[in-house]
Amino acid sequence: MPHRILIVEDERIPAADLELRLTALGYEVVGSVATGADALRLAGERAPDLVLMDIRLRGDLDGIAAADRLRAEHFVPVVFLTAHSDDETLSRARVVEPYGYLLKPFQERELRTVIEMALYKHAAERRLRASERRYATTLASIGDGVIATDRTGAVTFLNPVAERLTGWPLAEAAGRALRDVFVICNEGTRLPVENPVDRVLREGRVVGLANHTVLTARTGGECPIDDCAAPILDDRGAVDGAVLVFRDITARRRQEDEKARLDEKLREGTKLEAIGRLAGGVAHDFNNLLTVINGYADLLLAGLTERGPLWEPLAAIQDAGERAARLTQQLLAFSRRSMVEPKVLDLNAVVTHIGKLLRRLIGEDIALALALDPHLAPVTADLGQIEQVIINLAVNARDAMPGGGRLTLETRNVEVRAADTAAQPDLRPGRYVRFTVADTGAGVPEDVRPHIFEPFFTTKGVGKGTGLGLAVVHGVVKQAGGHIALECPPGAGTAFVMLFPAGTSRDAPAPAPAPVPTGGSETILLVEDEDPVRNIARLALDVQGYTVLSAGGAAEALKVAAAHPGRIDLLVTDVVMPNAGGRELGDALRAVRPDVKILFMSGYTDEAVVPDGAFGSGEAFIQKPFSPIGLARKVRAVLDAHA
Incomplete structure (x- = not known):
């Protein structure tokens, strides 16, 4: 398909001659006009591949002005035709970057050569512009910031992500030293960090950024980043500039922190599980011994009709055995190996009933407040274990408020969504009864919090605590299918928040008194x-x-x-x-x-x-x-x- 050429010549005879010569050379002439205005109109209508333009035209637009508009509006290559080769004319023509010159008069061979060179140059420029558009689109669409510099370290390019992270638009950053636009420091020391581009320009190799680097934006905002800078080489292999690629790692840092936190919870759970198995095994063997000790003590005491000399030592043995049995029960509760009798419970009724005991337990200088949801859903749990949980937490709260304070027991219905369980892998979405035991004490120190549910861990003095109270609470809640967490806002005391799966029916009969044992003949x-x-x-x-x-x-x-x-x-x-x-x-x-x-x-x-x-x-x-x-x-x- 022949190339299409538009002739712009205000002399009729040269224009007709040029048309004949172009046709003879195999080109298609799409039109011949005498003014710059007509050239613009016809170029828009017929889309020529090339315009042969006389520099001096009649009318408001001479050839140079018309060529400038053709390039801007239609991206059409222009070859100037002129009989004038003075410096002033050529200087004006160079401003519009023509694709060639033909000095009148010219030969067919010269005409063909200039036209083919102009068409080839224009095709190459079109490919270059397409490549640049793809390059610009790619850089604009990636999630990393990209900054390019020249060999002196002055900014030549920023993509939109780099503009956003640095706060510098390309129009203002172009030509500035990179150190003014890309301001970085060490996250820990806050001391300036050497710009990686400086090393690239100096050493001519790829350079990565040190860990814990923070970028300070023009607006003053900060974000942690990592990056890599690489040299831009010229045709001879010399460093002609550098390109810097960097990314905001705030989200990644948050994910890493969350993963570390979940890993720590997993390690903590594994450790508690291992300790629980050990505690359960010890309690199992110890219970066999206590069965014998307590059993014979009971039988001997039952056989004494009067409080003789053996009564007091036997009673002491019995008391010690019962306390040891309670200790093993705590071990079993912690290890979730105790035998439970789950029943449907009204937690409000349990809290109200045990409230009388708590008032005596915590003393007069601590106020007891109950905030109970009147429409609370039932829960399924072992009554004795739930009472043990409340007592253990109340005792801890009392010890945390030696100068008095407030102990609050709160119940309410909650809905746990899937998004709420992201940080708690052992918690499932669903309906729960939230039971909170909160005090106004000094709170739990930061270094103590990771250990609070560990058995035998206590901050109390020797002989003042076994370290099993919270371990038992943890075991009971887990055995009931629930979840427990510590909330310790600064200066606001301590709150233990427990979630128990909510039920739908109510059936909490009062426990029947233990029957008097009778024998038999079976x-x-x-x-x-x-x-x-x-x-x-x-x-x-x-x-x-x-x-x-x-x-x-x-x-x-x-x-x-x-x-x-x-x-x-x-x-x-x-x-x-x-x-x-x-x-x-x-x-x-x-x-x-x-x-x-x-x-x-x-x-x-x-x-x-x-x-x-x-x-x-x-x-x-x-x-x-x-x-x-x-x-x-x-x-x-x-x-x-x-x-």
């Missing part, structure tokens, strides 16, 4: 691998009139049962035993004696002992350490159930 198969525990349990059941068959393990128990010709009414078995546990024993015994009832006993329970915390029909559980009376009462209740 036959009981007692299985326990610890001889002292088995002996005290057998003694406790013997005195109640039961026929007791005993065994030290599952295999022995099955042999005893097979050899017994009569009925076996109840299996009382330890849960964890060598070779086969109590649950396996119960399944095997029921295969041959389907009507036998089962009472499990253990120092602790977890998912491996009692799956889902549930028992089947005719099954029950008693927690060690138990008293002889407690065992007798539980045995009678299991035998009488569904009789």
Whole structure:
């Protein structure tokens, strides 16, 4: 397809001659006009590839002015035709950057050469401009700031991100030293940092920015950044400038901080879980010992009709044993291995009921305030454990306010959304009952907060605390499927915020008084691998009139049962035993004696002992350490159930 050329010549004969010569050379002439105004009009209508323009034209626009407008409005290349080669004319023509000159008169060969060179130069410029547009669009769309400089370090370019981060628009920054536009310092020392571009221009290699660098914008705002500067090389490989690429890492820094915080919470949870397993194991073994100690103390005290010389030492043994049992219960609560009896509770009723005890516990110089939501949803938890949580937190609050203050217990319904759980990976979205215990004490020091839920960690003096109070609270809340957090605003005391899953129904009957134990004549198969525990349990059941068959393990128990010709009414078995546990024993015994009832006993329970915390029909559980009376009462209740 031939190139299209517009002729602008105010002399008719030269114009006609030029048209004939162009046609003979294979070009298409789209028009021939005599004025600059007509040239602009026809260029807009017919879009020529090239304009051959006489410099001197009649009218308001001479050739130089018309060429300037053609370049600006239509980006059409212009070759000047002139018989004048004086310096003044050529100087004016150079301002509009023509694509060539033809001095009249000229030959066809000269005409063709100038036209082809002009067309080639224009095509190259079009490709260059397209490349520049792609380059500019790319730099404008990326999320990093980009600044380019010349070989002296003066700014030649800023993309929009760089303009925003530095506060300098390109029009004002161009030509300025980079150090005036890109102002950086060390985040920790606040001392100025060497500009990486200075090193690039000096060393001719890629240079990265040191960590912990802050960019100060023209407006005074600051943001942490990282960046990299690289040299711009000329055709000979010499450094002709530099390009600096940098980014605002505020969001990344926030994500890193959040990840570090979550990692720390994970490590803390793993540590607590490991300590919990250890505590549960210790409590399990200790409970076996306490079952024997407390059991014999109870039996001996029950046999004394008068307060003789043995009464006081036996009572001291019994008291110490009971306190030790409470300590093991705290260990089990912390480790979430205690046996619970979850019920649907009205937390407001629990708080109101225990409020009378709290007023005596905290003393007269501490005011107790209750802020209870009258429309509070119910929760499912163990009543005794919830009361223990309230007491433990109240005692801590009392100790934090030796000069008096206010203890506030608040309940309300809350909705936890997915966005609220981002910082708490163990919390799920849903409806919760929020229970807050807050005091107006001095608060918890910053260095203490990471350790508050650790067992045996205490800031109290020797002999004034076991360090289990908050560990127990943590374990109870977690075992109830809840979440607990510490809030300690500066100068505003301490608040423990607990979230319990909200229920939909209410069923919180008042606990029935413990029945007076009565004996019986039924036959009981007692299985326990610890001889002292088995002996005290057998003694406790013997005195109640039961026929007791005993065994030290599952295999022995099955042999005893097979050899017994009569009925076996109840299996009382330890849960964890060598070779086969109590649950396996119960399944095997029921295969041959389907009507036998089962009472499990253990120092602790977890998912491996009692799956889902549930028992089947005719099954029950008693927690060690138990008293002889407690065992007798539980045995009678299991035998009488569904009789």
